[in-house]
Amino acid sequence: MHGLINRALQGFLVDMHGAKIWAEVRSQANLPFDEFETMLSYDHGLTRDTFDAACAVLHRDPDSLLEDIGTYLVTYNNLEPLRRLLRFGGATFLDFLYSLDELADRGRLAMPDIEMPRLNLQQAEGLGSFRLRAEWELPGIAALLLGSLRAMADDYGALVFLSLDGAEKGAEYLRIDLLDAQFSAGRQFNLAQSGLI
Amino acid sequence: MMMQSPDLRAVPIHDALDLLMPMHLCFNAQDLVTHAGPTFQKMTSHQGVVGQTLAELFELRKPFAFEASQSWLSLAGQPLQLALAQAPELPLRGTIARLSDQSGGILNLSLGLSFVQGIEEFGLNLNDFAPCDQTVELLYLHEANQVVSGESRKLTTRLMQARALAEEQALTDTLTGLSNRRALEAVLSRLLSRKDAQFALMHLDLDYFKQVNDTYGHAAGDHVLLHVAHVMRSDLRAGDMAARFGGDEFVILLRDCDDVDYVRSIAERLIAALEAPIKFEGHLCEISASIGITLSSMYSQPKAAQLLNDADVALYSSKAAGRACATVFQPECATRASTR
DSSP, X not given: OBHHHHHHHHHHHHHXXXXXXXXXXXXXXXXXXXXXXXXXXXXXXXXXXXXXXXXXXXXXXXXXXXXXXXHHHXXXXXXXXXXXXXXXXXXXXXXHHHGGGGHHHHHHHHOTTOOOOEEEEEEOSSTTEEEEEEEOXXXXXXXXXXXXXXXXXXXXXXXXXXXXXEEETTEEEEEEEEEEXXXXXXXXXXXXOXXXX | XXXXXXXXXXXXXXXXXXXXXXXXXXXXXTSBEEEEOHHHHHHTTTOOOTTOBHHHHXXXXXXXXXXXXXOGGGGTTSOEEEEETTEEEEEEEEEEEEOTTSSXXXXXXXXXGGHXXXXXXXXXXXXXXXXXXXXXXXXXXXXXXXXXXXXXXXXXHHHHHHHHHHHHHOOBOXXXXXXXXXXXXXXXXHHHTSTTOOEEEEEEEEESHHHHHHHHOHHHHHHHHHHHHHHHHHHSOTTOEEEEEETTEEEEEEESOOOXXXXXXXXXXXXXXHHSOEEETTEEEOOEEEEEEEEGGGOSSOOHHHHHHHHHHHHHHHHHXXXXXXXXXXXXXXXXXXXX
């Protein structure tokens, strides 16, 4: 797994649960270093061990922890750049949903060797209902996306109902019901980055 | 033949143009703006550009061969570099298409490479770009790039710091593989912290090494230094320590040793071994060594700096005595050294 992904897991544990928890996870996972490097690549097994250790240390089931991580990625203050990059997907939440199929390409545009989830949005029965098919190198991508998409909906000011929708043939599914695209004002997004120049 | 009205206001294609090219202007045969796309209106703060001439609105930068008296229609099809008169520091790109009935033209604009500043300056947002316009993707890439290169910089900085720290903490001389000054001083201070430690220090300086370097080059010099290190390693006991102090200077620490004659015999054996000619690329390099010796047993309260200094003073005596010999430190050496 790309260092950025491992670093996100580490960041979540440190920022949300403290350095002590991270130290405990690190030791349970037998990590041979103190910190993941963002720009390096690591064996998938190492990522899995770290995540399993996090579940054990925090007494959490994998899906709910992944959901929290997904939310953290979009909402944590220091990760504002990531939220901004995601908001480039579209001007409205629906546009954003439609852009999810491009997410992998978008990610690779920024970081050519990163393992991005391969997403495919499908129409489901009912107005504003979708099924998101997701494939990734590690299990649990749908739960992670659940947390991230819920936070993104909030960001856009959209009201959505999200639920895990099973898995088959190496793909996981998420059900998305867009109830109200303009439920609240949401958070502001200006193309111009303040203080950029 | 009746000329069609040059007034484009009634043209039903405007809505389509606004959607496809939100940063465009329609103008008539007199260069008067008849319609502006929504993003262009935003860029000019909705001040009503209709009725102004293109020459009033823009500074045309390229092509050069354009007379003020010419109509902008004559620029049709050419790549244009221009800027808004109200924002001359933001270069824009443009193209003019001539309407086939000669009633006017359409000028379409893009932010070109100044897109980052342009978006900031004009307060543009996702909706201000045509759906097929890649400017937003460029901006995305630009931001992503900043994040990624920021991370790269952090990694480089961390690696550089780690390297500096490692170098600072290194205990080995990189050329010879012997210990370095830092390592020897650490061992010395450990030994001196024990009351009963008895050891000898030899300060060794190669003779004629400069000639080898000057005659046969630095590669020969390095080869000789490696050979010297090899001789020292094979001549010393396991617990002893040889350190390169830089250049052609070495310090040897002999543990559990309070016998002056024994130390002197080792020094002489070393000198003899080093005097054997060293082969390098068909040449024979000949060197020798001068040595200064001191023993911890000669001091009531031995101190590292004092020992190293006294060994150095004794080394100077060896050099003064014609090189290629070993001298044991005696207080009168110091007197002689101080008057030199």
